[in-house]
Amino acid sequence: MKTLVFGHKNPDTDTITSAIVYASLKQQMGLDAEAIRLGEVNGETAYALEYFNVEAPRFVERVAEEAKDVILVDHNEPLQSANDIDQVRIVEVVDHHRISGFQTAEPLYYRAEPVGCTATILNKLFKEHGVEVSKVNAGLMLSAIISDSLLFQSPTCTEEDKAAAAELAAIAEVDVNEYGLAMLKAGASLAGKTAKE
Amino acid sequence: MKTLVFGHKNPDTDTITSAIVYASLKQQMGLDAEAIRLGEVNGETAYALEYFNVEAPRFVERVAEEAKDVILVDHNEPLQSANDIDQVRIVEVVDHHRISGFQTAEPLYYRAEPVGCTATILNKLFKEHGVEVSKVNAGLMLSAIISDSLLFQSPTCTEEDKAAAAELAAIAEVDVNEYGLAMLKAGASLAGKTAKE
Ligand SMILES: [Mn+2]
Ligand SMILES: [Mn+2]
Ligand SMILES: [Mn+2]
Ligand SMILES: [Mn+2]
Numbered sequence: 061m062k063t064l065v066f067g068h069k070n071p072d073t074d075t076i077t078s079a080i081v082y083a084s085l086k087q088q089m090g091l092d093a094e095a096i097r098l099g100e101v102n103g104e105t106a107y108a109l110e111y112f113n114v115e116a117p118r119f120v121e122r123v124a125e126e127a128k129d130v131i132l133v134d135h136n137e138p139l140q141s142a143n144d145i146d147q148v149r150i151v152e153v154v155d156h157h158r159i160s161g162f163q164t165a166e167p168l169y170y171r172a173e174p175v176g177c178t179a180t181i182l183n184k185l186f187k188e189h190g191v192e193v194s195k196v197n198a199g200l201m202l203s204a205i206i207s208d209s210l211l212f213q214s215p216t217c218t219e220e221d222k223a224a225a226a227e228l229a230a231i232a233e234v235d236v237n238e239y240g241l242a243m244l245k246a247g248a249s250l251a252g253k254t255a256k257e
Numbered sequence: 258m259k260t261l262v263f264g265h266k267n268p269d270t271d272t273i274t275s276a277i278v279y280a281s282l283k284q285q286m287g288l289d290a291e292a293i294r295l296g297e298v299n300g301e302t303a304y305a306l307e308y309f310n311v312e313a314p315r316f317v318e319r320v321a322e323e324a325k326d327v328i329l330v331d332h333n334e335p336l337q338s339a340n341d342i343d344q345v346r347i348v349e350v351v352d353h354h355r356i357s358g359f360q361t362a363e364p365l366y367y368r369a370e371p372v373g374c375t376a377t378i379l380n381k382l383f384k385e386h387g388v389e390v391s392k393v394n395a396g397l398m399l400s401a402i403i404s405d406s407l408l409f410q411s412p413t414c415t416e417e418d419k420a421a422a423a424e425l426a427a428i429a430e431v432d433v434n435e436y437g438l439a440m441l442k443a444g445a446s447l448a449g450k451t452a453k454e
Contacts (some may be wrong), residue, residue, distance in 0.1 A: 159363050164355045188385065196280040 062094045063151065064120065064127040066142070067178075068135035069098045071103040073207035073243075077200035078133040079117055082154060086131070086181065088191050093131070096120040098142055100168040104247025108203035111239070112196050124148050136162040141181040154181055176214060176221040179204035183224045189196075198231035206240040208249075259291045260348065261324040262415055263339070264375075265332035266295045270302040270404035270440075274397035275330040275375040282379065283328070285388050290328070293317040295339055303398035308436070309393050309429075321345050327358065331375040333359040351378055356440060361389025373411060373418040376401035380421045395428035403437040406442075 065083040067075025079095035086093040101109070109116055123130055124147035128204040131152040137160050138145050152169040153162075156178055173181050179201035187203050193201070205225045209217035212225070229236045262280040264272025264281050276292035285289040292314040298306070306313055320327055321344035326347040334357050349366040350359075351376055370378050376398035383390050390398070402422045406414035409422070428431045 130427050156364055158361045159356075159367060160360055162359070163357055167353055167371040168369060169371060170356060170364060170367055172367040174364040174366060 061128055062092050062126070063129045063131060065095045066098055066117075066120070066122055066123070066130040067133045068140040071097050071099050071101065071105070072134075073108055073247075074178050074204040076101060076105045076117065077204045077218050078115060078154070078182060079110065081182050081197045081200050082131065082178065082185075084194075084197040085186060085189065085191055088238040089189060094118075096123070099242075102247060102251070104207060104243055105203075107243050107246035108200065108207075109244075111243070112199040112203075114196060114200065136160070136172075136230075138162070140217075142222050147216060154178055154185070156181065177205045177208040177224075179228075180218075180221045180224045183228060193231055193237055194227070195232055198228040199234065202228040202232050202234070202236070202239075203243060206236070206243060211237070211240045211244060228239075258324055259287075259289050259323070260326045260328060261313075261328060262290050262292045262328040263295055263317070263320070264287070264330045265337040265346055268294050268296050268298065268300075268302070269331075270305055270403040270444075272331040273298060273302045273314065274305065274401045275351070275379060277311060278376065278379050278394045278397050279328065279382075279395055281391075282383060282386065282388055285421065286386060291315075293320070297435050299444060300446065301404060301440055302400075304440050304443030305397065309396040309400075311393060311397065330379075333357070333369075335359070351382070359437050370417075371415075374402045374405040375422075376405075377415075377418045377421045377424075380425065388389050390425070390428055392429055395425040396431065399425040399429050399431070399433070399436075399439060402439060405435070408434070408437045408441060447452040 064078045067079050076097055083093040083095035097117045097119055101116045122144050123142040124144045127148060129151045130148045132150055133154050136153050136155050150164055155172045155207050165236055203226055205221050209221055212222055262276045264276050273294055280290040280292035294314045294316055298313045319341050320339040321341045322347060326348045327345045329347055331349050333350050333352050347361055352369045353372050380398055399422055402418050406418055409419055
């Protein structure tokens with residue numbers, strides 16, 4: 061049975077790409093993991109996925125029908141998670157938010173750091189496990205950092221996020237500012253369109 | 258103002274030594290950290306501290322009178338923590354237990370792993386931060402693993418705990434079985450004495 065990896069409802073770029081990238085890392089470490097999503101992919105995220113030629117994760121409404129074990133990324137609060145989160149075992153969490161309402165019956169791997177983006181932590185995890193970061197995974201993690209930090213302008217952005225972004229941009233072979241502005245614009249323009257239509 | 262580092266009430270060897278060792282790592286990383294304890298040191302822990310010539314941490318009843326920021330080791334549940342834990346900011350947790358009742362207002366560093374002992378995680382953190390493990394810190398971490406795993410007999414003991422213990426025993430220059438049995442016996446015999454007296 062697969063272990064499902066997912067971020068929060070109303071997914072943003074960090075939630076979608078962190079699910080994809082962490083599922084990829086876990087697969088490379090031998091776990092049968094699959095990234096899924098709990099909601100619609102927004103325009104900004106769609107731009108990033110298309111740019112790096114990656115399909116969006118499958119939408120799943122009830123995770124307990126498909127898995128016993130799940131991994132949460134980019135969130136921990138039950139209200140932001142799958143509606144049936146209480147019916148599965150959370151075996152891991154990788155997150156950068158405050159902890160609230162989170163509860164388990166058993167010990168687990170929980171990795172939170174006070175940085176601006178889940179992807180910044182994932183970039184560390186690749187190093188800790190000695191797994192090389194592919195060009196695609198680097199592009200996805202970079203996209204998450206750009207999104208959560210609003211191209212390094214957000215007050216939550218740390219030096220670690222900036223350093224990770226620079227590293228990942230080199231692997232992804234993109235110009236951070238050029239790519240970042242185009243990605244943020246894609247989110248803005250799609251949001252605009254939706255409002256008008 | 259110092260950052261206080263402490264484990265749970267009714268401290269065991271992992272709680273006391275993890276507070277000492279993690280405070281030492283944080284000091285070496287430049288933080289003004291101090292290990293404290295929330296209760297009496299038991300006979301087993303006293304044996305380990307004396308063997309490696311380390312003083313027991315200072316007893317503190319109300320942490321908020323001395324610190325704004327605290328680091329929890331070997332526990333996360335508020336009921337096991339300082340009575341006034343709600344009056345300080347928990348900036349880090351390093352633990353190996355299930356998460357229950359834990360809550361923060363802000364993002365933090367939270368590191369839990371499903372292993373048999375906090376010290377096994379601390380041993381990793383030294384590596385991640387590129388800080389060398391001293392002979393004393395190795396001895397203290399080894400003592401914690403021996404204690405929590407009952408010399409590797411406990412069902413909670415993992416391969417990671419065993420590997421960490423072997424590494425640490427080499428640095429501490431002790432025979433694991435000989436030292437471990439003596440340490441566990443010191444706890445047992447002191448407990449016996451206390452009951453009689
Ligand atoms: Mn998010
Ligand atoms: Mn995020
Ligand atoms: Mn303990
Ligand atoms: Mn312990």
